Amino acid sequence: MARAQVTDLVVVLPGIMGSRLADADGTAVWDLSGAALLRGLRTFGRSVTALRLPKDIGDGDPGDGVVPVGLMPDLHALPGIWHPVDGYTDLLRWLERHFTLSVADNLLTFPYDWRLSCRYNAERLKGRIDLELERWRASAPERREARVVFLCHSMGGLVARHYAERLGGHEVTRRLITLGTPHRGSVEALAALVNGSRLLGPDLGTFARSLPSLHQLAPDYACVTGPQGLAYARDLPGLPGVDPALLADAARFHADLRSAPPRAELHAIVGVGQPTAASAAYADDRLTLLPELDGARAGGDGTVPRLAALPASGAGEGHAVTESFTPYEQHGSLHNNRGVRDALWGLLGHTPPGTAEDAAGSRLGVQAPALLPAGAPYEVTVTATGEELLLTAELRPADGNRPTARTLRSLGGGRYAGAFPPPQPGAYRLAVGGVTALSLVAER
Known part of the structure; x- marks a missing residue:
């Protein structure tokens, strides 16, 4: 291109x-x-x-x-x-x-x-x-x-x-x-x-x-x-x-x-x-x-x-x-x-190639600790708008080691939560994403 x-x-x-x-x-x-x-x-x-x-x-x-x-x-x-x-x-x-x-x-x-x-x-x-x-x-x-x-x-x-x-x-x-x-x-x-x-x-x-x-x-x-x-x-x-x-x-x-x-x-x-x-x-x-x-x-x-x-x-x-x-x-x-x-x-003066990211699919509010004491579980809370979602959180080590994923449980009212076992000391990135439950049913 x-x-x-x-x-x-x-x-x-x-x-x-x-x-x-x-x-x-x-x-x-x-x-x-x-x-x-x-x-x-x-x-x-x-x-x-x-x-x-x-x-x-x-x-x-x-x-x-x-x-x-x-x-x-x-x-x-x-x-x-x-x-x-x-x-x-x-x-x-x-x-x-x-x-x-x-x-x-x-x-x-x-x-x-x-x-x-x-x-x-x-x-x-x-x-x-x-x-x-x-x-x-x-x-x-x-x-x-x-x-x-x-x-x-x-x-x-x-x-x-x-x-x-x-x-x-x-x-x-x-x-x-x-x-x-x-x-x-x-x-x-x-x-x-x-x-x-x-x-x-x-x-x-x-x-x-x-x-x-x-x-x-x-x-x-x-x-x-x-x-x-x-x-x-x-x-x-x-x-x-x-x-x-x-x-x-x-x-x-x-x-x-x-x-x-x-x-x-x-x-x-x-x-x-x-x-x-x-x-x-x-x-x-x-x-x-x-x-x-x-x-x-x-x-x-x-x-x-x-x-x-x-x-x-x-x-x-x-x-x-x-x-x-x-x-x-x-x-x-x-x-x-x-x-x-x-x-x-x-x-920058141009139209983006392809379709812009679906904003409705990314309306997630994520709350997680920026710093975690040693030995403590890593707890994640997410708020979402719209339909019921199936959400996954992934904890990715900055050193490139294998990430760990958890499916978040629905608490109702657009709130979701999950926890990772205490991670090893180091730096991590947290990524949260998901799809609507209806779309999964349609694909099965």
């Missing part, structure tokens, strides 16, 4: 932790994915002190010699800071296979030091685009009017938005596509700051609290229930775990984006249908995550609530753009979702 023509420069930005980091000697300091994830996390937990940022770093560079060296290729996670995320290798291969795009030619990746502020990384992005777009336009006459298409997962969308809306990047941007970007933040990020990490030791919590980026992922809407009702995190004095200066600066960062409503063409792909924390109750110096906001369930992609995956309007009320596509998918897998890729065909 001939590849679809794309004459623009396409730039892929990962989310937080989605860039590999190395020190000045080229030694990896963050490169933990796939089968090596569990072993590497233990080592990282002991050496994380070296990556902690100095206080009052603001939008600066710590001068510690750490540099981004590429995108994470496979499943990666840092428990206590962010949920597991699939790597970006498959996305890049898909783009090269179906479009006239080539890595290091007109398909660029932009790894960045995800510890640092989105403003700092947007400045770096500007320098890279200035060079690469000039190179690409000069490479052939038909490319002289080429512009940039940004494809951004999670926090990468905040970096690209700051470039486009605050650094003049809208002048060369064709469109900006965000996948699960927490435009208005995520209460999960706030919980990581307040509750710290009991998973890899106190050093990880101290490391997390030094990051401007994690503060910029904190929710930019009133979502913390206190004595006076819902409040913004920045308005709660003495909130433990956060750096008040970084949290106040994060509020200014989001206000700056709201004051420059999208001038670049912005398309937000928003994960829905997954149990997602939308607010939190604060008591006894801890946050308890809650799925409701003002008494209503917001839903989302399991990490970013639906209401926060769209940029706010200039007044901070309502949304500046509408949803471009709403897949039933978890945050960490949005960029590898088949329905999302069908949407990307249209956003």
